[in-house]
Amino acid sequence: MVNNRFLDVIKILLEHDDYITINAISKRLQVSNKTIRNDLKQVEEWLKENDLTLVKKTGVGVTILGKQDAKVHVMHLMQQKNAQSIDYSPQFRKIYIGMRLILCPQNCRIYELANELYVSRATIHKDLLALAPMLETYKITLHRKNNNGLSVEGKERNYRAMLLELMNHDNGYQKFTAMIKDPDFPCTGDFVFPALDYIDDEIKEFLQVLKHSENSYLHTLLCPSLFQVLLHLFICFIRVREGHYVSLSDPFIEELKSKPFYEETKKLIQALEEYYHISFSETEIRYLQVFLISLQSSSDTAKDEQEEARELSDLLIAEWEKHLNYSFHEDTELKSALYAHLCPAITRFRHGISIENPLMYEIKTLYKNTFSIAKASAHILTERYQAPISDEEIGYFALHLAMALERAKKPLRTVLICHDSSSATKLLKRKLMTQFPELDIVAVQSYLTVHDFPFHEIDLILSTMELNLDNDIPFIVINPLLYDCDIAHLKTIITSYFQKKNDPLLKAVQQKQAR
Template identity: 50%
Template sequence: MINKRVMKIVDVLLKQDSYITIDDISLQLKVSNKTIRNDLLLVAEWLNGNNLQLIKKTGVGIKIDGSKNDKLQIKAIVNEKNKSIVDYSPEARKIFIGMQLLAFDNCRIYELSNQLYVSRATIHKDILALTNDLEIYKIVLRRKNNNGISIEGKERSMRNLLLELMLHDNGYQKFIDIVRNPDYPCDGSFVFPGLEVSDDEVHDFVACILRSGNTYINSLTFQPIVLLLLRTFISFLRIQENHFVTLSDTFISELKSEPFYNDTRQITDRLTNHYRVPFPEMEIRYLQVYFLSLQNSSDLTIEDKKEAYLISDKLIQSWSNELQLPFEQDTFLREALFTHLTPAITRFRHGIPNENPLMSEVLSQYQHTFDITKNSISCIEEHFHCHVSDDEISYLALHLATALERMKLPLRTIVVSHGGVGVSNLIVQKVSTQIPEIKIIAQETFFSIYDTDLENIDLIISTIQLNLKTTIPIIQVNSILHDYDILRIKDIILEYYKIKNDPLNYKTALHK
């Protein structure tokens, strides 16, 4: 895989009819002379593979030598690889700018303005929006007198931010498609435009790992594989730019007793051999932590299992107190939380982001459940001294939603019939067998219903019009209940059932 600056260097060289000095190139690309010299090795290799040569003349400079047709073909390739992003929405611009800051040490406002086809004032607004995300990861934005910007922060924070940006970039779906399809039809376009990484480069990287026969990777389901590939790809990109993580000696010592080092080493050795990009020992240990974060309960120590159960019990207690429901009696909930938390505690300890592809649906379908879950995660944040992301919260919310489904309360219903006991019993039988959301509490007549205590009743089904002074919904049906009566009842009660079983209404619903 070629360095991201290679295309820029080739672009500069193609615009010259004569020699250009390395100093001039470094000034144009805003990087050091040494960086350009190192990249020229890759430039020469890439040009040789495309029927061109990089000519160096001492004291004069460098230029590309070859036929005009070959140069035109290379120019077309460079232009294709340097496409600007298609999506110009504020969110897409923010992601693009964030990726540019992480891909290159310095960015200039006017260059971003030209790339995104917006004014400099718009770029400043986008940067302001990005600053909020930077603060979450404790990354500082630096502004320079020459209208340039850069970011500073811990390397692990930089990588976590990059993962977050990639997960929300339109290219994430394209990345998934490449992982899913070994024969993905690459066309040289960018997967993540802000990183200037093309689909053929991503495809080669993914294939290099997935074809390794790594037993750990082969044991994972699809979504964890995608996340592992992204995390490894991020490390690879940052290492190429000479940005390395640092881990304490104590932490590395602890990792030596943990599993998956050999699995991690197999992957990094394969990447080193394929791309000639060495992974230092500390980088291997860093990826080992991420491998650990995806492990299942069978790989955990006894202490880790105790910790997972401890957090599970604290969450269950918080939900029980909030909703006044006996979640502590739900053994399925406890085991489901334990299974989720066994790999999650490693993510909490080391600030490893997770991604939930269903988060938007969770927020749409279970907003109140999500809110209750979010109010309960202080036990995690205080225990691990971490920030729990909305993605992690949405996973936990799904477990709470499942438990709530098991505890859903039916609508307490009275049947009123003027056709006698036989008609009334028939209605009760049909409703009870075909509409599980309803529980028949009593059967009343046209006269007795007016003397009935309705305090704990949710619904009345009647074969005759009633003039009760009540806010309780009354559904009038035929004496001989038809199929369309059943369908109409189901349609009408849907909203009432949903409201009663809304988590925010459970405290009231429990007393009915």
């Protein structure tokens, strides 16, 4: 069984680019320093197996060093291990309680939730407070009864939208997607989603019914979209089976008659109706049609929505330029990618449809600043559609912005000062250029000529000897032979300077201060 705290320690370390003290980790996890020190022994061994190094500095703290792709690989491994671990964290309890409130045919009772989650009633009350913003987002009202009974009130489509978001974040979602990918998935009779009374055999049966329906539409979907369509269908299935139905206005149903994907939706529904002997109303079919429309490609989008997507793309990019004080005018790739994402997203915004983003952990860990900028710009969409925009959707915007910033990154303009022979200097320069793609060595100088060199627009000076130069440019003394240990040490320093040069928020702050 995986120790959740072990995973939490690694997660905290990966979230910090710099050193963090053991005391800070212990306070965050509410355990002793000694416990964290013991955990770090296991963490260190596990990181070694995954090409990462745990570095400890007395009086400074601990950090993880290694290549970015190794860190991303570790994040994926942690997600897999999380699915195997027993989880009674506040996030798990929030998901569990939210699902139980919607799915419970009668009132939920606080003492029952406390017993099911192995916590006190006071903790359940705190969890309900944590759940309140989500309920408000979906316009669902929580009613508390004097006898500790809990019930919710809202529109059925809002219940389903909230269920979709909760199930996307439940650990059971990984098992759900594994069952889709593997037709021979070994079932154990366990509940996939702990708050839902469906075991893995039943969910696998449901998925097989749809897969064997020979619906060509499913084969056109990429994996993330396929997962969402099947999960959405599953939610609709269990709600209809329990007698809960959505309602849509007559004008909106009439509007949908001119939209695509009706026949594809109807075929999926017919497969469920024939196998389970249940009936879906025309309104239910139209409701599912809207979800399929929300996943369509930009080429299938109506012309008016294409124009709207172009307008929104321009507005978002302008907002990002204002935050970063940087122009994306020449980045046609950003405009094209953002437009392609917004075309189907407009339907999601209008109808409050959630979308899964499997990269959320990586985005919030590796692109924290970019995500904060994307989130700050979401008011453009919120104000237009009078609905909140989910973090998953914002995460996709953050990815588009992050990719644009990656394309805009510039190497460190570097001067190399070397007092050795010409051949030794050439060898050193070649080593530096091979090992450090972050460097652009624009000039090689000797200690005799360097004092006359114009250092404007230079970011870094590397020298094989100590020198006193009259400027504020970072100056690093390097070994002319550049051994492996020198390269490892230098990598950390150069990466730090490279990130600072290309940090959009830092540059924006510096430009403001310079005014």
